[in-house]
Structure formats: C-alpha cells, structure tokens
Amino acid sequence: MNKYFVLLIGLVFGCTILLAQNLSIDYQLSYTDNAFSLSKQDLDKFDANQGFSYIETSDDIIQTINLRFSNSYRNKDYRITPAISLTNDVYLNNSDKNKLNLLAGFNSRVYKTFIDFRYGWYPNNYTQKYLDTDGTNKYEKFEYDKNLYKLTVKYPITKRLDVELYGKYEGYYHNKYFTEYDGDALTTGLGLFSKYQPGTLSVFYYFKQFDNNSDNAYNQRIIDTERDCSYDSDAFEVEYTFPRLYTNYVDYSPFLGFRIENSIYQSKHSLESDPIHASREDTVIKVNAGTTIYVFKNINFKLDAIQAFRRVSSNNENLKRLKNYDKLQICAGVNYLFDFK
Numbered sequence: 002m003n004k005y006f007v008l009l010i011g012l013v014f015g016c017t018i019l020l021a022q023n024l025s026i027d028y029q030l031s032y033t034d035n036a037f038s039l040s041k042q043d044l045d046k047f048d049a050n051q052g053f054s055y056i057e058t059s060d061d062i063i064q065t066i067n068l069r070f071s072n073s074y075r076n077k078d079y080r081i082t083p084a085i086s087l088t089n090d091v092y093l094n095n096s097d098k099n100k101l102n103l104l105a106g107f108n109s110r111v112y113k114t115f116i117d118f119r120y121g122w123y124p125n126n127y128t129q130k131y132l133d134t135d136g137t138n139k140y141e142k143f144e145y146d147k148n149l150y151k152l153t154v155k156y157p158i159t160k161r162l163d164v165e166l167y168g169k170y171e172g173y174y175h176n177k178y179f180t181e182y183d184g185d186a187l188t189t190g191l192g193l194f195s196k197y198q199p200g201t202l203s204v205f206y207y208f209k210q211f212d213n214n215s216d217n218a219y220n221q222r223i224i225d226t227e228r229d230c231s232y233d234s235d236a237f238e239v240e241y242t243f244p245r246l247y248t249n250y251v252d253y254s255p256f257l258g259f260r261i262e263n264s265i266y267q268s269k270h271s272l273e274s275d276p277i278h279a280s281r282e283d284t285v286i287k288v289n290a291g292t293t294i295y296v297f298k299n300i301n302f303k304l305d306a307i308q309a310f311r312r313v314s315s316n317n318e319n320l321k322r323l324k325n326y327d328k329l330q331i332c333a334g335v336n337y338l339f340d341f342k
Contacts, residue, residue, distance in 0.1 A: 027067040029334035036061040042322045062093040081109040121149035133178040141178040148172040161196040181220040184213040200244045207236040228275040229268040236262035252295040260287045280316040305332040
C-alpha cells in the first residue's frame, strides 16, 4: 500500500476520532457450524481424524466487535459525514482465523442525492490450508490481504422509490505461497428501494469480474499456461424489512433476505492442467431471517440466522465433492450509540 495513502488514512482516522460527534459500538456473538466452509466429504474426513489436523473444531463461536466514529457537517443544501470503523473478529477455537479490518470514508447528501464512498483494508484473510504445488509441496495457509474502494450514489425517483448505482474495486494480494492467485475484481450494480408497501423492499443486481493477474512474471506464466481462476458472476439480492411493530414492552422490526450468485470461471486451459477452474460454474445461495429489537433510545438488539450453500458444476466430477458446502450461522448482537453533541 502506498505510504502516502497510509498517512492520509491515518490523518483522517485521527481527526475523525478527535472530532467525533458519535461513537457506535456493535458487539455480536455468532455460532457457525462450518467455520472453514468444508464440503461434506472433508467434514467426514475431519470427524474421522483422516485429515485437516490444523483445524481445532469444524464449528466455532465468533465474537465480533465494531467501533465506528463519525462526525457530521451540514447546512440547508448539503450534509457530509466522515466516518471510520474498526472491526475485530475473534474465533473461540480456531484463532488462526482472527482478523482486524478498517473501513474509512464519508457519506454526503447534496440536495436530493445521497453519495457514499468507502476505502477498506482487510488484511490476513485466512481460508484454510492447501497444497503449495509449485513451491514447498506442503500444505500451507491460503491467506490474502484485500484493498477495497466502493462508491454508491442514491437518488429518489419518486417520494417512495429510490434508485442506487453501485461500484466497487477490490485488489487481492496473497501470501508468498499462493501469489499466483492475485487479482483484481470490479463489481457494478443497480438497486431499487421501494416504500410503496408497508416496510422497505430492496432489490439489487450485481455483475462482478475477477481478473487473475500478477506483477510477477513467473506467476503470470502460470496463469497464462497452467491455471486461471478468473471468473464472471451475476448476483441477485432481495431484502424486505417489515415496518416497526409495537408492543407493551419492546418494539421490533423483522427482516428477510435472499441472495443468489452464479459464477462462471474463464479458464481456457484443459481439464488436465487446470482441474479446479476449467469448465467450472458455482452457485452460492444465502437465505437470512432476523429481527431488530428496539429497547432503549440508544440501544438496539439484533437476532439473525443465515443459511448458505454452494453447488459446483464441472466436468471434473471430484470437484463437486470437494467444493460443495452447507453453512449455518446464528447471530445475536447489540448496538449502543454514544451521541457527544
């Protein structure tokens, strides 16, 4: 990462904290039944002590803490709110998957247009161990850092219908064992937010292109001649948030969500040289349901359950057994907002 950019982010971080008008603290406790997104075949191997000895438990409990500092400046025509947040994930059993990330940027309302820009730094994303076939010939950590730049522009078409344009760039930088998987991803999207019905309905479409490329000539030769993990994907996402419901004790707002993403790998190599990516298509489906509970003015609780699964299609029949997975995550969280104004 460019040192001047790091310095700029540091200055924004320091100024935002010192001048913060709001501090939001989120704490979430989650349980996942498949922390490493293992296939059924691999889960059976782990349970029988026939592999994956580096994994402590296949399920896990995750504590997530997020701190978000923000400030707001406004007049009658515009508002701008710089913000910076830190998120820390801590796994109870598999501590190698612990991670800390940063997200900084601003949102602004200029007349009727809402603009949001973010930069994200996500280091040390550890998936699992794979065989380093062109290096140590041992199972090594598959780990990467990610830089993210995201811009959204939202505009009201009518009083109850907003349209949003979405753009995101991500740069992936893997550890020394798997640098041939480096690449860039560009995602564009279009969304609608409707309030014609009770509650809020959002519908989004995303198109993503991941280009597997490397600055290293040796790695690029591998990509060009042996294996290429480039892919294009289409994603459709819908979420419905019910109107706030009132009781004698608490208020709450349930929500439902559905997302489906289909990825087509672009490898032109033969199945023999690139068995993981050649002729491969992935479908990932996520379904979630939960509710936000409003207890006090500045304190909210949230309950959420997410069911996800991936199904792989390929001329390599073994790939389905290796890459298909099911995953359930159940979350409970609390948010507290400090207002220093």
